[in-house]
Amino acid sequence: MTQSFHLVILGGDGIGPExxxxxxxxxxxMQSNLNGVAFELDHHSVGVGEYQRSGEALPQxxxxxxxxxxxxxxxxxxxPNVRYPNGKEIAxxxxxxxxxxxxxxxxxxxxxxxxxxxxxxxxxGDIDFVLVRESTEGLFYGRDAIADLDADEATNLLRxxxxxSERVCRLAFQTARRRNGKKTVTLIDKANVLSSMxxxxxxxxxxxxxxxxxxxxxxxxxxAALFLVRRxxxxxxxxxxxxxxxxxxxxxxxxxxxMGMAPSGDLGDNAAVFQPSHGxxxxxxxQSIANPIAMHLSTAMxxxxxxxxxxxxxxxxLNGAISDVLSDPTQRTADMGGQLSTVEITDKIAxxxxxxx
Amino acid sequence: MTQSFHLVILGGDGIGPExxxxxxxxxxxMQSNLNGVAFELDHHSVGVGEYQRSGEALPQxxxxxxxxxxxxxxxxxxxPNVRYPNGKEIAxxxxxxxxxxxxxxxxxxxxxxxxxxxxxxxxxGDIDFVLVRESTEGLFYGRDAIADLDADEATNLLRxxxxxSERVCRLAFQTARRRNGKKTVTLIDKANVLSSMxxxxxxxxxxxxxxxxxxxxxxxxxxAALFLVRRxxxxxxxxxxxxxxxxxxxxxxxxxxxMGMAPSGDLGDNAAVFQPSHGxxxxxxxQSIANPIAMHLSTAMxxxxxxxxxxxxxxxxLNGAISDVLSDPTQRTADMGGQLSTVEITDKIAxxxxxxx
Ligand SMILES: CC(C)[C@H](C(=O)O)[C@@H](O)C(=O)O
Ligand SMILES: CC(C)[C@H](C(=O)O)[C@@H](O)C(=O)O
Numbered sequence: 001m002t003q004s005f006h007l008v009i010l011g012g013d014g015i016g017p018e019x020x021x022x023x024x025x026x027x028x029x030m031q032s033n034l035n036g037v038a039f040e041l042d043h044h045s046v047g048v049g050e051y052q053r054s055g056e057a058l059p060q061x062x063x064x065x066x067x068x069x070x071x072x073x074x075x076x077x078x079x080p081n082v083r084y085p086n087g088k089e090i091a092x093x094x095x096x097x098x099x100x101x102x103x104x105x106x107x108x109x110x111x112x113x114x115x116x117x118x119x120x121x122x123x124x125g126d127i128d129f130v131l132v133r134e135s136t137e138g139l140f141y142g143r144d145a146i147a148d149l150d151a152d153e154a155t156n157l158l159r160x161x162x163x164x165s166e167r168v169c170r171l172a173f174q175t176a177r178r179r180n181g182k183k184t185v186t187l188i189d190k191a192n193v194l195s196s197m198x199x200x201x202x203x204x205x206x207x208x209x210x211x212x213x214x215x216x217x218x219x220x221x222x223x224a225a226l227f228l229v230r231r232x233x234x235x236x237x238x239x240x241x242x243x244x245x246x247x248x249x250x251x252x253x254x255x256x257x258x259m260g261m262a263p264s265g266d267l268g269d270n271a272a273v274f275q276p277s278h279g280x281x282x283x284x285x286x287q288s289i290a291n292p293i294a295m296h297l298s299t300a301m302x303x304x305x306x307x308x309x310x311x312x313x314x315x316x317x318l319n320g321a322i323s324d325v326l327s328d329p330t331q332r333t334a335d336m337g338g339q340l341s342t343v344e345i346t347d348k349i350a351x352x353x354x355x356x357x
Numbered sequence: 358m359t360q361s362f363h364l365v366i367l368g369g370d371g372i373g374p375e376x377x378x379x380x381x382x383x384x385x386x387m388q389s390n391l392n393g394v395a396f397e398l399d400h401h402s403v404g405v406g407e408y409q410r411s412g413e414a415l416p417q418x419x420x421x422x423x424x425x426x427x428x429x430x431x432x433x434x435x436x437p438n439v440r441y442p443n444g445k446e447i448a449x450x451x452x453x454x455x456x457x458x459x460x461x462x463x464x465x466x467x468x469x470x471x472x473x474x475x476x477x478x479x480x481x482g483d484i485d486f487v488l489v490r491e492s493t494e495g496l497f498y499g500r501d502a503i504a505d506l507d508a509d510e511a512t513n514l515l516r517x518x519x520x521x522s523e524r525v526c527r528l529a530f531q532t533a534r535r536r537n538g539k540k541t542v543t544l545i546d547k548a549n550v551l552s553s554m555x556x557x558x559x560x561x562x563x564x565x566x567x568x569x570x571x572x573x574x575x576x577x578x579x580x581a582a583l584f585l586v587r588r589x590x591x592x593x594x595x596x597x598x599x600x601x602x603x604x605x606x607x608x609x610x611x612x613x614x615x616m617g618m619a620p621s622g623d624l625g626d627n628a629a630v631f632q633p634s635h636g637x638x639x640x641x642x643x644q645s646i647a648n649p650i651a652m653h654l655s656t657a658m659x660x661x662x663x664x665x666x667x668x669x670x671x672x673x674x675l676n677g678a679i680s681d682v683l684s685d686p687t688q689r690t691a692d693m694g695g696q697l698s699t700v701e702i703t704d705k706i707a708x709x710x711x712x713x714x
Pocket of ligand 2: 192193435448451603634636
């Protein structure tokens with residue numbers, strides 16, 4: 001009996017399609033090596049290109065497909081120079097997070113080789129943590145507001161709800177339980193100043209009681225930024241508000257090679273979207289020099305998340321194949337000082353993948 | 358004719374008094390070597406200790422003295438374990454910023470020796486920038502709100518006003534003009550998502566026109582956090598919202614040795630408070646192991662800011678003396694892996710200071 005997984009593939013804008021294509025290649029290699037598992041790949045056009053064609057960055061048919069899918073694999077969306085009439089960037093990934101209630105932005109940070117980090121004295125195994133970013137509210141709650149540039153002031157509301165806090169904190173504790181780490185969740189907040197953060201901490205502490213096997217800790221967001229550059233090895237799972245998570249996850253990606261190395265999963269109870277943390281990088285699009293590693297790591301996260309024994313085996317094989325390639329620091333794309341193209345580095349990963357499957 | 362400067366000295370809590378005492382020692386050395394300048398030192402008790410004694414962390418008499426002063430030198434305030442009945446920390450530095458309208462949190466970041474940074478390949482001169490943090494509004498605007506822990510949600514308002522944005526952006530451009538740097542001000546915002554940040558950027562761009570000799574640039578806050586760890590040498594002057602500035606300034610301090618190396622000036626039109634960026638560190642208080650460098654650098658900022666030719670000469674001499682001592686990486690306090698006490702490292706600075714004056 002074959003279990004078929006309905007995967008929605010959204011290439012998106014800029015380098016999105018070209019890195020996404022490479023992950024699709026790897027999925028096809030896996031498919032022919034897995035037992036009793038089939039991938040049904042359902043491609044849709046989304047993003048700025050689609051907005052320019054049809055007037056909608058995220059057409060209803062694409063949205064419906066995401067909702068009905070087992071998982072979504074997304075390249076990148078948005079182009080800084082194409083904006084809505086109100087001046088804001090077209091960022092349908094934010095709409096996806098909100099409309100699909102993808103409340104948990106899971107961003108694993110892992111160093112593969114000491115040459116990839118700007119930090120002294122850190123090797124593979126030292127930097128290995130997961131940041132879980134609340135992705136439906138926080139300061140992004142106010143993102144639909146439009147500024148009146150002639151007014152005397154502009155405001156945005158930071159909202160922290162009990163329900164959203166509970167679910168994201170639970171996700172963080174479950175993540176810590178599953179990981180082979182320090183079994184610790186650190187809440188990153190600003191409870192010394194902001195009442196919404198006092199509230200967030202209160203809910204976190206309540207949820208922590210459901211996980212007596214996991215240590216619960218708190219660090220202020222300013223101190224967390226400093227600790228990340230001075231002793232990143234202290235962290236296991238961090239959980240935080242949307243805006244704080246946005247900042248700290250980019251910082252964290254910077255510690256392991258940059259945005260080209262940072263995968264993510266936006267998880268909800270009814271849908272999940274996996275995508276590299278990087279943007280569409282239009283300046284290098286179409287040249288096949290983009291780093292596909294974050295895309296491939298996101299694909300591995302997706303396979304793990306699908307939860308079938310065979311997709312998990314595939315996830316392990318893919319993560320292993322990526323490690324194999326990155327253990328040689330000369331095997332890198334241009335963003336990391338290397339010479340390999342998007343396709344070449346994927347070829348190398350594909351070779352290891354086939355061997356490992 | 359002697360010009361007398363009225364300096365309010367607020368030791369505060371924890372390690373505050375002991376580092377502050379050492380800066381006072383240096384001020385006394387200067388005093389006897391400067392021509393036509395006198396320092397009138399006016400000590401006041403503030404902070405948690407004062408709150409426990411009198412019920413007020415910032416007594417009116419201390420506040421009035423600050424307002425009437427030429428400048429305020431502050432050690433540190435607050436103790437994490439002593440809180441107001443509503444659970445929030447006692448942080449009268451925030452009250453000072455608000456009540457004295459100290460809108461510009463100026464935080465210079467400078468690397469003295471390559472051993473002091475966790476980053477590879479960065480030496481003195483590479484990391485040398487100033488972060489200017491808006492300090493009267495932004496997300497801290499909502500800091501008086503009290504959370505109802507039984508409610509379904511908690512909120513805080515982020516406020517950006519034209520007047521506060523204009524004055525802090527002007528301060529940033531003036532800082533860039535005065536500095537011997539890249540003559541560039543970078544606004545750190547999140548204008549791709551938040552309308553208040555679109556507004557902030559709009560005001561920034563308007564103010565930029567008043568400074569045609571200075572380059573104006575924009576970077577999103579998430580990217581800024583990444584750039585700080587990957588190419589901090591790119592920055593000259595950064596200006597940003599209160600909460601973003603809080604996070605990025607701690608991160609930046611982490612790049613040059615930690616909070617013990619990070620001075621600050623909270624500047625307003627009618628008052629100025631100079632203090633180390635670190636907190637009161639009660640765990641090491643009273644042992645004379647605290648790092649006084651941030652305090653001494655803050656003192657130098659104050660002397661520079663006082664604007665008299667002789668106080669500027671004193672500032673240069675003090676900065677030079679600190680550089681002299683830090684050029685030998687074994688001359689460090691415990692937080693930086695050294696063995697010197699608070700007093701011993703100040704002794705060494707004092708010796709160089711006397712020679713340089
Ligand atoms: C593109 C942008 C809107 C987005 C965000 O701020 O969430 C990105 O930075 C991210 O981290 O996914
Ligand atoms: C102590 C705290 C309230 C303060 C702040 O958040 O502003 C501190 O972190 C700072 O940066 O001065």
